[in-house]
Amino acid sequence: MEYISSDIEKKWQEYWKENESFEPSEDFTLDKKYILSMFPFPSGRLHMGHVRNYSISDALARYHRQQGKNVLHPIGFDSFGMPAENAAIKNGSHPKGWTYDNIDYMKNEFYSLGFSFSRKREMATSDELYTKFEQAFMIDMYNKGLLYREKGMLNWCPHDQTVLANEQVVDGCCWRCDTPIVKKDMNQYYFKITDYSDELLADLSKIEDGWPKQVLTMQENWIGKSNGLAFDLLFDDDSKSKLNAEFESFDVFTTRPDTIYGVSYTALAPEHAIVTYMIDNKLLDEDTIAKITKMKNTSSIDRQKVKEGLALGLNVIHPLTGKTVPVWIANFVLMDYGSGAVMAVPAHDDRDYDFAKKYDLPINAVIKPKDTDVDVSEKAFTDAGVLFNSGEFDGLNSKKSQYNIIKMFEEKKIGAKTTNYKLKDWGVSRQRYWGAPIPFIHCKDCGLVMEKKENLPIALPDDVEINGEGSPLENHPTWKNCKCPECGKDAVRETDTMDTFVQSSWYFLRFCASPETLEKAAFTPEEIKYWMGVDHYVGGIEHAILHLLYARFFTKVFRDLGYLDFDEPFDKLLTQGMVLKDGAKMSKSKGNTVDPDAIIAKYGADTARLFILFAAPPTQELEWNDSAVEGAYKFIKRFFDRSSNVVATESKPVIEHSTLSKEEKLARKKVYEALERANDVFAERYTFNTMIAGVMEAMNALNSQSNTDVWSEGYWILASIMEPVIPHTAWEISDKYFNLKNLSPQTTVSEVFVEDSITLGVSVNGKRRGEVEVDANASKDEILVAAKAEVAKWLEGKELVKEIVVPKKLVNLVIKG
RNA sequence: GCGCAGGUGGUGGAACGGUAGACACGCAACGUUGAGGUCGUUGUGCCUUCGGGUGUGGGGGUUCAAAUCCCCCUCUGCGCACCA
Incomplete structure (x- = not known):
């Protein structure tokens, strides 16, 4: 019988649809798995990145379904957004029509790939019902x-x-x-969202076992917590009167209070309220105002290129030394971080240093390395060190003095320990x-x-x-x-x-709503309690900050509104790598895309899925390779053709292992090794490529023998392992020979791993020099005798100083001379 | 600049301190074929005087044993970036 992918795939897709094979049960006493992949924007057609994303989540969903879990694997569309409007402007289409046409098309693509989504929970975020609850x-x-x-x-x-x-x-x-x-x-x-800065940061520790470190770090950096000292700088009397007594002082923040004796000027953001007041009240000349206005209107990128500033003709009093310090405007001071004003210590900060050099401001060093003198003639010394020229704090190290200086400010009530975040309200x-x-x-x-x-x-x-x-x-x-x-x-x-991003911040909660709930409520507390958190969330790394941070925020807000009672939505996050062709990300503009529909038409969905899961581990970039796709197709064909060696059975054949030939034993061992690898892969590693390699090895071993029972047992297990990857082919084979009974939890058989003899590598001084085959029960001494005989020529005339036998692996002999 | 990830054959990748290169692609030879493809078998890290030598970005270290652990350097990718 020939493998015709289109016939088999169509047959099973219809079967799954008619039998509602992938609808989760409403029985909340069952063990559940919530497998979610990031839902797509309905751009029009699926691309290979989508195929990869859903092939991964579908493999997880199908595996857990086989294991008897109640699996929720939903799909929806993130369907609001500008491309719909842009298409409307370009083609005269209506955003709604454009969007829902695309959704219909993409849904067909999804089901032609055999993804096991719950059809009853399909939704789009532009649905009025979704908008209603939002x-x-x-x-x-x-x-x-x-x-x-x-x-x-x-x-x-x-x-x-x-x-x-x-x-x-x-x-x-x-x-x-x-x-x-x-x-x-x-x-x-x-x-x-800033109300939750601290919690969003602290709770990263609750998910650190299940999330990629890279994503955790990116979120941490984005939230950008820093501790330091905030204090007021008081204007001198002259400056106060210049400002018509409207301002007494301004607030600054520093993470380096240890450098405070090195302050030689202060700087305000061009947008600072004091600057605005001075402009509004004509306290600055026309030329200066024009310069400030230009500074404010410069884009943030250009503003970063070169440091610009102006003296305001104002002075503040240094809180510790009592000396006057000039007030400048500086374009590198950001209005939306801290208070929009800084104390400047050019000797110990790179930015302050550049600025001081440009405008010829004093550079006063107050921190030096532990053992040497400090030299700030060429650049700032920004490391921690030991204080000098710092009054009573001389001789203390940076850390200790920071603590002491903050304490002193707090005691005198002229400043306070303060925490700042880069995170802004959304x-x-x-x-x-x-x-x-x-x-x-x-x-x-x-x-x-x-x-x-x-x-x-x-x-x-x-x-x-x-x-x-x-x-x-x-x-x-x-x-x-x-x-x-x-x-x-x-x-x-x-x-x-x-x-x-508001819609995508809670869609995973909406998926918990059963068809009965859909109209009545966004979700019910019971449903949320049962299905959440998401056991596996699969998606692109590009959402590391935006979507994932917002979704975490919404979860905490919903908790505080009383809708749910947990802190984090996604237990495990799997970030898939990009799909590349010719070394670059597939994109229309580069013209290096591969159309999933074309691959399905030529080879079938199973081939596309097998290639994608086999070519690289899911977290790595995946390089498209036409001949490797061909290879995946050939494997499926072989897998299908060789199933003719199987004899139909409704239970796994029982085999008397000891009566088998060497080849038959090896075939069984490879089959069960593949099973153990599969279980390991789904439990924690997700390296589907190694799982598939294991199945290929088993296939090769099966093909080297002709025992019908071994073939049947092998296919019983291999079809089950491969079902999450090539579901159509696996169901076809499983149906034909096993009445689908093999798509169930598989038990291993320990006897296949018991060997009569084992082969050990023999190395001398760590270099491999040969191998010996010994009886499985051979004693250490027997092994050593055999090993020494094997490598006798290397031992000749040398002194044997150490003998190491690693059970079932190797022998290492250490010689001298 | 800071942070994170990574560097293994011609290629994608295996190897969770224990025989480096599993599995596959590619390539080569042979068989099948009128030819090509399919299919099957075999070979394939590099060098070699066929004894062996050498080999996981480079250098050092720990260990009986290192792709794997530690230190330094280097390159690549990604993220953040005048955040005081």
């Missing part, structure tokens, strides 16, 4: 103070005409279209159409008012014109008009929509 959460979060509206300087992408979160600005440019970001002053909604409003509307209303009398929950969802209007200019909701003639839920007077809806 809007209710927004209202809850607002009421809890976790969502707020504020005017501020925002990241604005001039190309996409929308605001971006800090996380979405990459190297000063838009993460989507690479356009340089400009700052724009406007109203924006924020999630108060700006979530977008001035776009294709997103979830923010369910808030602006009333002239009542101000910002929440929509009533019974009126949700606030759905998008379909009749919009999308031309890329301004917000279609803002320009819609009627949609935004409404009545105030509080006073009933005319009011207008918020026309901003939510960042699409």
Whole structure:
């Protein structure tokens, strides 16, 4: 019988659909596994990265299903977002039609790959039902103070005409279209993620066993916690009067209080309130104001290129020495970190050093290495060391003095130990159409008012014109008009929509909702309790910060809102590597893509899945290789063809091992080795490539013998091992010969590992010189006699100083002379 | 600059201190074939005077034994980056 992939795959895909083979049970007493892969954006067609992502999660899902677990393996679409609008502008399509057409197409692709998703839980985040529950959460979060509206300087992408979160600005440019970001002053909604900075950082320890270290580190760096001293710098009298007594002081933060005696100037961000006051009140000359304005309008990338500054003509008093210190503006001081002002110690900070050199400011060294003198004539000395020229702290090391200096500031009540974070609140409003509307209303009398929950969802209007200019909701003639839920007077809806990362921050909770729950609630507490946390989360490393941080944040918020009672959503995270071709990431612009549909048409889904899981371990990059794909196809064909050696049976054949020939014994051993490797791979290593290699070895060994029972037993087990990888072929074989009974937990047989004789490597001084075959029960002395005979020529005339026998592995003889 | 990951045949990759290169791709030879492909068998790290030598980015160390552990260097990829 010939292997015709299309016939077999179609047959089983229909069978799985008709039999609802992959729907999870609602029996919450069963052992569960929640296997989740990051859901896709409905871009139109699957790419190889998708195939890899879902091949990995599907293998996990199918394995655990075979093991008798109640498996939830859902799929959905992250379907709001700008590409739908961009397509609308380009082709005149409607974002909704475009999106749902793409979803239909991609769903077919998924099922043609044989992925074992729960069909009943399919959803898209642009579904009105999804929006309904999400809007209710927004209202809850607002009421809890976790969502707020504020005017501020925002990241604005001039190309996409929308605001971006800090996380979405990459190297000063838009993460989507690479356009340089400009700052724009406007109203924006924020999630108060900074309330959770400490917990998001601390709880990384709760998931460190299940997450890649790289991701943990990236999140840690992103949150960016640093401890230090915050204190006020008081203006001298002259400066106070210059400022019309409006300002007494300003606040600075330092992580190096040990260098405080080295302060030779201070610097404000160009956006600092004192600078703004001086500009507004004409306390600076025209030329200076023009320079500051230019500084403020320079993009963040350009601002990093060269240090610029200006003296303000103000002085503050050093809190410890009492000396006056000049106040400057410096472009490297960031308004949104700390207080937007710094104390500058050029002798011990690289940035301060460059700036001092440029503007000829004093460089006063106060820290030196333990054993030598310090030299700051060429560059700053930024290491920790020993203090000098530091009054009562002379002679202390950096660490000790930091503690003492902070303590002294606290005792004198002129400063305090302070923690700063790089993490900022998450700006979530977008001035776009294709997103979830923010369910808030602006009333002239009542101000910002929440929509009533019974009126949700606030759905998008379909009749919009999308031309890329301004917000279609803002320009819609009627949609935004409404009545105030509080006073009933005319009011207008918020026309901003939510960042699409909001939808992906809780979709994994929505998947827990059973078909019965779907309409009634986002999910029930029982469902969440049973299915969460996600046992295996599979996705790309590119989400290491954005999505994974936001999802962790939402989980903690939902916990505090009382919807659930755990801290972290994803127990284990598997970040798959990229799919490359010719050494570069597959992309349309590079023209090096391989279309999954074409591979399925030519070789079948099983071949695509086998190649992808065999070519590299899942966490590594995967280089596409056409002839290796061909190789995967040939293996499946061989696997299928040789199944003709099997005799149909409904239970695994019982074999009397001792009566078998050497080849037959070896075949059984290889089969059971493959089984043990498979169990190990699924338990912790996920190196499917080695599991498949084990099956190939077993196949090679089976082919070297002709015992029908050994063939049947071998296929009983190998088809079970391979089912998560090549499900169609495995079900076809298992159905034909085993009535599918072998797709179940497999037990090992210890007798196959018992050997009559074993081969040991023999090395002399660690170098391999030969091998000996000895009886399995041979004593150490017997082994040594044989080993010495084997390598006699190497031992001749030498003194044997040590003999090491590693059981079942090797013998090492150490000689001298 | 800081952090993380990594460097093994012609290629993808095995080897969780114990016979380096499993398994596969590629290549070569032979068989099958009118030819090509498929399929099957065999070989394949490098050098070699066929004794052997050498070999996991480079150098050192620990060990009876190191791709694996430790130190230094180097290169590559990824992330963060004027964060005070």
